[in-house]
Amino acid sequence: MTSLDKKTRGRTSHGRLRALDVYLVHQERELLVRSEGDWARAAFVDVGFGEHPWTTLDSAEAFRALHPGLPVVGVELEAPRVETAQAHADALTSFRQGGFDLPLVPGERVRLIRAMNLLRGYRPEDVPGIHQTLGAPLLEGGLLVEGSTDTPGAVLVAHLLRRVPEGLSREALLFHTDFSRGFAPVLFRDWLPRDFRRRVKPGEPIHTFFADWTAAWQEAREAGHGEPPEAFRHSVLRLASRVEGLVTDVWLLDNGYLLWKPPGGVFR
Numbered sequence: 001m002t003s004l005d006k007k008t009r010g011r012t013s014h015g016r017l018r019a020l021d022v023y024l025v026h027q028e029r030e031l032l033v034r035s036e037g038d039w040a041r042a043a044f045v046d047v048g049f050g051e052h053p054w055t056t057l058d059s060a061e062a063f064r065a066l067h068p069g070l071p072v073v074g075v076e077l078e079a080p081r082v083e084t085a086q087a088h089a090d091a092l093t094s095f096r097q098g099g100f101d102l103p104l105v106p107g108e109r110v111r112l113i114r115a116m117n118l119l120r121g122y123r124p125e126d127v128p129g130i131h132q133t134l135g136a137p138l139l140e141g142g143l144l145v146e147g148s149t150d151t152p153g154a155v156l157v158a159h160l161l162r163r164v165p166e167g168l169s170r171e172a173l174l175f176h177t178d179f180s181r182g183f184a185p186v187l188f189r190d191w192l193p194r195d196f197r198r199r200v201k202p203g204e205p206i207h208t209f210f211a212d213w214t215a216a217w218q219e220a221r222e223a224g225h226g227e228p229p230e231a232f233r234h235s236v237l238r239l240a241s242r243v244e245g246l247v248t249d250v251w252l253l254d255n256g257y258l259l260w261k262p263p264g265g266v267f268r
Helices: 018-027 029-033 037-041 054-064 079-088 124-135 185-191 205-222 228-239 250-254
Strands: 043-047 072-076 093-097 110-116 138-149 155-164 167-177 257-260
Touching (some): 018 029, 018 054, 018 138, 018 155, 018 257, 029 138, 054 072, 054 093, 072 079, 079 093, 124 167, 138 167, 205 228, 250 257
Parallel strands (some): 043 072, 110 138
Antiparallel strands (some): 155 167
């Protein structure tokens, strides 16, 4: 554990991160099924699973539909939570006490790390160091996902950080809504990752992004696309003509995902 580790409320429920699981199963299939060499036993690590390991178990079920032998490690700072989770441990699923400096056993390999709803109480300037600490065990090509959701998991924004030869690349920002709260770009502002949440103000790149998206959304509505799913789809397609790096894959748009890969990586 590090001096930056803090206790969390830890309250979560089944399904809160289902949209993220669905995204990863669809878009990161190769990462999840890869099995040559060091990847043969490379694990998925879920950091900060909370009072009960429901989201860890949800993800284990989803990912093992692709890779039945996938090792899964749930990590929590508080010992009583880890003890409670042991009732769900098995040959492929373990629960360990620890923090950002992951409690891995010697020789253990990692393909995917998830740290959702953990950093909202941290200082923005702490985030890069936490990312580096979390992502250190990843195999080259592995992925760190860090961000926030609302309580039911209806709205999500996350960093996608990839292990590359040069280090940890800030590859993309992922946005998702299930439209249960309607849709407007402002819906995502309160759920931005910690290092962006207070930066939606003039002069900041994330402010420009939201201003452009809001203008595209208003144009889509004026063109008759008023229902939330259609307003979302057409706003993203319009936004793609103004912002470099938007992925306009049909599956993403049909399912409420916006994937933004700015050239050169996500700005700091």
